[in-house]
Amino acid sequence: MKDDSHPIICCLVFFFFFFRFLGETTRADNIGEKKSVYIVYTGAATSSTMGSSRETHIQLLASVLQRREHAEKRFVHAYSRGFSGCAVWLTKAEAHLLSKRHDVVSVFVDPIYQLHTTRSWDFLQYDLETFSNPRLDSASLSDQPDTIIGILDTGIWPESDSFNDKGMGPIPSRWKGVCMEGHDFQASKCNRKLIGARYYNASDNDDDSESKKPNDEDQTARDIVGHGTHTASTAAGISVPGASYYGLAEGTAKGGSPGSRIAVYRVCMSSGCRGSAILAAFDDAISDGVDVLSLSLGAAAYSKPDFSTDPIAIGSFHAVEKGITVICSAGNDGPTSSTVVNAAPWILTVAATTIDRDFESDIVLGGNIVVKGEGINFSNLKSSPTHQLIHGKSAKSSVGSNDDASKCFPSALNGDKINGKIVLCDHSDDSYSKKEIRNAVKELGGIGLIFIDNLERSVASPSGDFPMTVVSSKEAADILSYINSTKTPTATILPTVTVNKFKPAPVVAYFSSRGPSSQTENNLLKPDVAAPGVNILAAWIQTNKTEEVPAGKKPTLYNLISGTSMSCPHVSGIAATIKSMNPSWSPSAIKSAIMTTATQTNNEKLPMMTDSGSKATPYDYGAGEVSPTGALQPGLVYEATTNDYLQFLCNYGYSLSTIKLITAVQSGFRCSDNSSTDLISELNYPTIAISQPTSKGSKSVTRTVRNVGADDETTYTVSVISTDGVNVQVKPEKLEFTKAMTTLSYQVVFSTTASSPTNNDLFGSLTWSNGKYGVRTPFVVSATS
Template structure:
C-alpha cells in the first residue's frame, strides 16, 4: 500500500451549537482569550489531537502519562495537513466555519475533516455549513464529519446531509484499567490515567462524599464533590467516593485533593450507565461504572470502618468485546431526511492517544495550567472523525480517479458489524447495537482497499435528491440574511461565493431548476444504505453499482428486517471492467406491527469466485454490504 500525499484539514467539535457571539475589536472592555488570537498556535489542544489522528507522522515512544507507549501515526502519515481556525473562546459561528470550508476548497485540499457540528440537525438549505460542504463535494473534496456527542438518545445525530461522511464513535480493544480493592478481597475495575498510585497493600479509610459534607452544604452537593462541599475533617487521609455529574470528572479529584483526600473513586450514576473514561486525574483515582460501584456502595453501607486502596496498571490490550458503541455517540434516525441513514459508519473514538498542544494543559482546565504533555488521551466523535478522514486520504491517493462518493461507499460497504468476540457489536449497555448507532458498521480500512463494487453518488443524484424534497425557500437569500451585521472582512467574498454554493445540474451536466422535474423520491438516491421510514404496503428503492475490480459475477444475499419481505431484482449481476449496473430493492409489509418502530436488515452482494486482489494474484471474495432500515408506522 502506497503512502498518501493527500491534503487534509482538521477542526474543533462543539456539541453546544455553532451559534456564538463574536469578539470584535471594538469591545474595549476586555482583552480576548488566547483562543481568540489570530495565531496558528493551538490554545485548546483539540485541533492538534484531531489533526495528528488524521495525518500525523510516525513517532516512536509516544504515550499518554506513561500509558500505552508505542509508535504513534496518523491515518495518512505522509499527508500534507492544514488547519483553518473557525472557532474561538465563545464557540463556533456558522459563517466562520463556512469561510474556513471555502478557503480550504480554494487551497486545493482533498479531504475535509470536520470535528464540529450543530446542536441539532437543520434543513440542508438553511444551514450554511451544509451548503458550504455541498460546494466542497461538488469541487471533488471528500467531507468527513462527526456525528455528535449527544447520545445515546435517538434522533440526535447531526451533520446529516448525504454528501457528508458522518462518523460515530466506538471503543478499541485497549483500555487503561484502575482497580479499587476493599473489604480485604473485593475488587472492582474502572479506568484512569491518574499520575499517582497509592501504595499496594496499604489500606486507607473510604468515605462516601454524601457522608463527608461540609457545614451548610447539602449532601446532594457533597455526593457530587462540588467545589467547597467536602469537610476536610471528614476527608483528610481518606479515599472519597464521588458521583459523576455537574462538575468535571478531573475537577472532582481536585476538590478531593484540596480537602485533604488521598484518592477518589468516581462512580457513574444510573443515567451514565457503564461508560467510563480514562482521565489524567490529579489524585489516585478510578472511574467505575454504575454496576461496579453498586458493589462498593453496598460495602460502605455494611461496615462502620470501610478500608481499601486504588491501584493502576499500564494499558491493557485484547479487551473484549470490542468495538462497542460509546454512550455519548449521537444516534439516528436522521431528523431532517430519515430516508438517508445516519450515521454512515463508526470508528475509534474512546481513549484515543494523539499529539497535543504544549500551550494548554491536558485537561484544559484553569486549575491544571502547569502540566504540559506532547500526547494526550481524548474521547468523542471528534476523535473518530479523523480516523476515517485519514483512511479517506489513503484511498484518495491509491485511487485518484475515484469520486468522494466512491471512496465513501468503499469504506461503508466493507465495514464490519461483528466484535472481536464473534458476536454483534454492542451498545454501551450490552444490548446489540443497530445501524442507528454504527451506520454500516465499524470501519475496516484493509477491506476498503478492495471493495469490488461501489455506489457512486453523482451530482445529478444530489440534484434529484434535493429537488425531491420540494424545498420552497432560497438558500442564498437565507444565507445573506443570516450574516451578522458588522462582521469583520472574511477570507472569501461571500457575496460572490454564495451564488456558487448550490448550483444544481441535470444528468447532462447543465444547470437546471427543480421545476424541470420529476425527480423521484429521497429513498431512490444512489446511497450505500437503504432507509424507508414510512412503509405502507409496498415500495421499491433503486440503486446502481459500479465495478472497480476485475470482471466478475455477483449474487445477492438478503437478511430481511422483521415483518418485511425483501426482493432484489435482478438477484445476480455480471460486471465488466468499470461497468455500472442497476437493480431494485422491493420492500413488502408482511407484519406491520413487527416493523412499527424500525426493523433492520441488509443486502450483501458477493462474487463466488473472488477476484485478483491488490494485483497480487491471490483470489479474494468480496462482500458489498448495505444496511436496510424500515419502519411501517409513519411519523
C-alpha cells in the same frame, strides 16, 4: 402688513430636510440598533462574481444600507472562490430585507459551533507501512499522487514530531495555498508535510465589537487548545515510535495516511468555531487544492440548522461539487436518539467507538478484595488498603440533602468528614463534572475518589497524581456491600495500568450521537460509519499547564482524548489513502467504499454492542466499524452526482429557483413533478432508509452500482438478512458485469408481514458478492413516517 410667516416656513423647511437627512443617515448606520454578524449566502460562485466578490457584495449591501461607505465598513469575510456570499455586520431589519432579495439563498446569524471532543490503527488491523507515502514505502504505488488533507480546527503545533517532513518529496504542484505569518508562527514553520496554514479573525456578535481588534492569539494558525494538533496527527501524522501519555498507551503514534500532506485552517478558538470562519476556510480550501476535508466540529444537537443556514452543509456541498471528500464528526450528544449532526448526504458522518485498550485503575478493599475500575491517574497511595473509605452521603453537610451528598455535590459535603478519606460518589447526572467534584473533594482534604457511572465507565478520565477511578453500578455493589459490612471500611486506589487486547471491542461510545436524523424524515440513514474515538493517543501542544502532570514529569507531547472529534480524522486518513490509489474516484465513490466494507462484529466475533450493553443498530454506527484495508478493495461502489444531490434538495422541499442559485450546474435540471420527502430514499446512497409500508402495501427503492473490482467480467449474487415483520425482495438477484456494462441497477421491494410491529424500527442488510468481494448495504424500515 408685514409677513412674519416667511422665516417660520424657512425654518420648517430646514428642519424637514435636516431630519429627513438625519433619518437617512440613521437608516444607513442604524445608530442605536443592535448589529450582529450575519452570513449572506448567495449560492454558487460564477464567472461574474469570482475575483470581484467583494465589489459585488458591497453593491448588494448598499441596496439595503443606502450608502456605499457604510457597506464597506460592515464586511467581515467575502466568499468568492468555492461559492458566493459574505459575512457582514447587520441589524435584524437589514438582514430581513436582504433575505427577501431574489438573488439571495439565505441570511442567518453567524453561529458558534463546538468541537466534538496509536493503538487505534493497530486495532483496525491496518497495514500502514504498505499504504503510507508511496514515494517512501511502496514502489508499486510510486505512480500515485500525493493527497492533501485539509483540517478545519483549532490550528496546529507545527513543531510536533508527527509533522516532520523527513524523506517526503516536493509539494504537489497543484497546491495553491499559503502558509500565513501570524503571532508566534512564521512561514518557515510549514514544510513538505505541513504545506499550508491559514487563520481567520474572530468576531464577537456583541453590538460594540464591530471595531474591536482581535488579540494576538487570534492572529495565528498556532494551536493553543490542542484539539487541532490531535486531529491532524490522527489523520496524517508520520510514525513516531515511543509515544505515550506519561508511560501509558506506549507505542508508535501514527496517522491513517502518513504520506498525505496537511493543510490547516484555524477556524476555532477556545470559545468555539464561528460559522463565518468555517465558510471562509471552505472557500479557501476549495481553491487551495485539498483532496479531503476533515471537520471534527458541528452544531449542537438541539439546534439542527436547515441545510441552507448551516455553514458546514453549505461549504461541504460546494467542496463535494468540486471533487473534495468531506468527513465530519456526528456529535457528542449521545446516547439520546436523533442527536446526530452534520447529516447532509454529501457529508461522510462518523460515530465513535472504543478500541481494545483499557486503562485500568483498580480499587483494593479491606481483605484484599479487588474491584476493577477505569481511570487515568498516577496514584501515590499505599498499595495496601489502609486508607479510610466513605460514601458521599455519610459526609453530608448540615445544609446538604442525602441525594446531593451521595452525588458529592460540593455544597453538600462536610470537609471534616472527608478529610484524609477516599470518597465514593454517585455520578448519575451532569450538574457537576468529574473535574469539579474532584477539585472540591481535594480542597476538602479527600485523598481519593471513586465514581459510580455506568455511562462513562469505558472513557478514562485523567486526574494526574490524584487517585480517581470509575466503576459501574454492578462493580459498585461490591464496594457498597463491603462498606455496609464493617465499621471501619478501608481501601486504596491503584495507579493506572494499560490493558491491551481488551474485550469486547469495539463498543459504541455512550457520548456518540445517534440517528435517525430528524432532518431527513427517516429517509436517509445517519451516521454513516463508526471509527475509534475513545482514549485516542495523538500529538499535543506544548503547554505550561501542570494540573494533570504527574510529579517530576514534563507536560506530555502526546495526549489521550475522546470524542467523535477523534473518530472523524481516522476516516479522513482512510479516505486520503483511497484517493491516493484511485485519484479519479468521486467523493461519493470513496464514501461508498468505506461504508460497504464496514464491519458489525467485535473482537469476540459477536455483534457490536453499545456502552449500555444493548445490541448496537445502524442508528448507532451507520454501516458499521470502518475497515481501512477492506475499503481499498470495495468491488462495487454507489455514486451520486451533483444533480442527485440537487434532486435531494427538491425532495427536501427547496424551490427550483433557490436550487439554481446554489449551484452553477443548471443545464436542463428540473425537480421531479412528484418531489416529496419519501423520495429522499431514492438517493443512490450506500444505505437504505424508508418509512414503514402500510399493512397491505409495499415500497421500493432503486440503487445503481459500478464495478471497480479487478475483474471486468464478473457476476454478483445478492443475499438478504432481515428481521421478522418485513419481507425484502431484490430484483434482479444477480448482476452480471461486462467490459461494456460496468454499471447496473437493481430494485429492492419492502413489504410488511402480518406479524410486523407497527411501533418498532426494523433493521437488516443486503450483500452483493462475487466470491471475492462482499458489498454490504444496511437498511432500516422506520416505524414513523
